[in-house]
Amino acid sequence: MDFHLSEEQKGLQKLARDFARDELIPNCAELDRLPDGEDVFPWDLVEKGSKLGFNNLAVPKEHGGHGASVLTQVLVIEELSAGEAAVSKVYSHNWKGISGILAAASEEQIARILPDYVKDPRYCIGIGLTExxxxxxxxxxxxxxxxxGPMLSAVxxxxxxxxxxxxxxxxxxxxCKYISILARTDKTVPWTEGVTGFMVFPPQDGLEIGRLHDKVGLRLYPQNEVIVNNLRVPVSDRLGEEGKFHSSRKAVVNIGTVEATATALGIAKRSYELALEYARERVQGGKPIIEHQIISTLLLEMFTRLEASRSMLWRSACSIDNGIDDDPKLARVTKAFTVEALNYIATKTVEIWGGMGVMTEAPVEKVYRDAIQLFHMGSTNQVNLMKAMPDL
Ligand SMILES: Cc1cc2nc3c(=O)[nH]c(=O)nc-3n(C[C@H](O)[C@H](O)[C@H](O)COP(=O)(O)OP(=O)(O)OC[C@H]3O[C@@H](n4cnc5c(N)ncnc54)[C@H](O)[C@@H]3O)c2cc1C
Structure with a gap:
């Protein structure tokens, strides 16, 4: 595989890296620590990044977006996540939402969502599956x-x-201004045959946004309850045929896995860089701690896991871009591997930073809090491994 990036890819990577360094790192840590999660959504930063093109990066050209390849998306997510993974997640979650819409919606339905999405730098998309x-x-x-499976019913x-x-x-x-709600249209069959997608445009009668789940990490990427009470959705807003959600979802599931992996990789990169920086500066035993072999060996172990994750991720992304899908289990095991690597790297960074590693005045404890979120996004490690098993 050729690991050379195109000039365009390098340009987008740099744009994301600069935005992370100049806007995300200086502004997000303080927001993240606000005690009331209701106040923390970083609208201004999201809008700034959208104006640089991040929200539309993955939208196909024919719908007014950049049409970036999956590999390009992964490069940008890594850089943004190394600045603030929660803001990066806002964009990449929206891209995942768009892929789902494109896989399931009719031309007419797409035309009701995408033109508004590409024009509006604050447009967010919800995906309502978990109960x-x-x-x-x-x-x-x-x-x-x-x-x-889902039991929210549609009659x-x-x-x-x-x-x-x-x-x-x-x-x-x-x-969000648009949410796909996945509902059970037939409770007499397994969910794979009885769940249907519906287009919903909040605010709408019958749709209530419930309490915010106050998380320890990725606090600027919020989750809420969604309560649906006699919500009337026109038949024209049904996504695809009744009971066919699972078959349209299969087409995009690897993209969601790769997207979550890239987020994990970005946090791991930030963590490794913080560990390296501190190890070069902190003097104990009469020299910078990086000169103690036990610390440099640790850093090399962290570097190896980071690079191995990146190589596997790029290969998974290229496999989707090339339409080869040469090994369907690759994206799944890559996600499980990268999340383990991330949590190893984040833990070791806390160790290398000594007592300062757990102080809220230093950046490391946030990396650690963010890292554990990735266990549950893009399916758990156990689920990814279980789904990879039949392909052995
Ligand atoms: C930050 C964040 C953002 C999210 N965003 C969304 C969103 O936008 N939309 C949405 O619909 N959902 C979202 N989710 C939900 C997410 O998809 C679920 O949390 C995830 O699928 C795990 O489900 P659960 O939390 O119910 O855990 P459970 O399914 O209860 O899992 C608990 C444990 O049991 C293991 N386990 C479960 N089943 C099996 C099995 N059959 N065999 C062996 N082990 C098993 C799991 O691996 C895990 O370790 C989000 C979650 C988080 C944390």
């Missing part, structure tokens, strides 16, 4: 249990569906 009783079950369909009533139930952990649901 209090269905998390990993929504990603591990092979056991075919009827009781598993046909003439030209409408009436939706009732609840979602939780839904990213950007309090900020």
């Amino acid at each position: 209090p009783n269905s998390g990993s079950d929504n990603s591990v369909p092979y056991d075919k249990k009827i009781s598993a 046909r009533d003439g030209d409408f569906y009436v939706l009732n139930g609840m979602k939780h952990y839904i990213a950007l649901s309090a900020q």
Whole structure:
């Protein structure tokens, strides 16, 4: 594989790196520590980044976006996440939402969303799948249990569906102008055959944004409950055929996995750089601690895991771009590997920073708090490995 990047890719990578250094790192740490999570959404920064093109990066050219390849998306997410992973997630979550819409929606439906999205630097998209009783079950369909999967119901009533139930952990649901809600249209079959997607444009009667889930990390990337009470959705806003959500989702699932992996890689890069910087500056035993072999060996171990993750991620991204999909398990094991690497690197950074590693005045504890979020985004490590197993 040729690891040379094109001039355009290098340019976008630099744009993201500069934005991370000049805007995200100086401004986000303070926002992240505000005690009330309700106040922290960084609208101004999101808008600034959108004006540089980040929100539209993954939107295909024919719909007014940049049409970036998956590899280019990964390069940009890594740089942005090394500045502030939560802001990076706002963009990449929106890209994931767009991929889902493009896979499931009709031309007419796409024309009702994408022109507004590309014009509006504050446009966010929600994806409403997880419920209090269905998390990993929504990603591990092979056991075919009827009781598993989403239970928020959609019942046909003439030209409408009436939706009732609840979602939780839904990213950007309090900020979004559009949300895809996944609802059970048939409870007599497994969810893979009985879940349908619906287009919803908040604010709307019957749709209430519930409490904010106050997280320890990625605090600028918020999740809320979504409560649906007799929400009437016209049949014309159904995404694809009834019961066919799972088949359209299969087309985009690897993109979501790669996107979460790139976020993990960016946090790991920031963590490694902080460890290296501190090890060069901190003097103990009469010399910078990097000159103690036990510390430099640790740094090399961190570097190796970082580079191995990046190589696997680039290969996964190229595999999607080339349409080869030569090994479907690659993206899944890469995510599990990278999240483990990230959490190793973040923990070792805390160790290298000594007592300062756990002080809120220093940047390291935030990296550590952000790192653990990645265990649960883009499916858990266990779920990714379980889904990789049949491809062995
Ligand atoms: C920051 C963040 C953002 C999110 N954003 C969204 C969003 O925008 N939209 C959305 O719909 N959801 C979102 N989620 C939800 C996310 O997809 C779920 O949290 C995730 O799928 C795990 O589900 P769960 O939390 O219910 O954990 P559970 O499924 O209850 O898992 C608990 C543990 O059991 C393990 N486990 C589960 N099933 C099995 C099994 N069959 N065999 C072996 N082990 C198993 C898991 O790996 C995990 O270790 C978000 C979550 C987070 C943390």
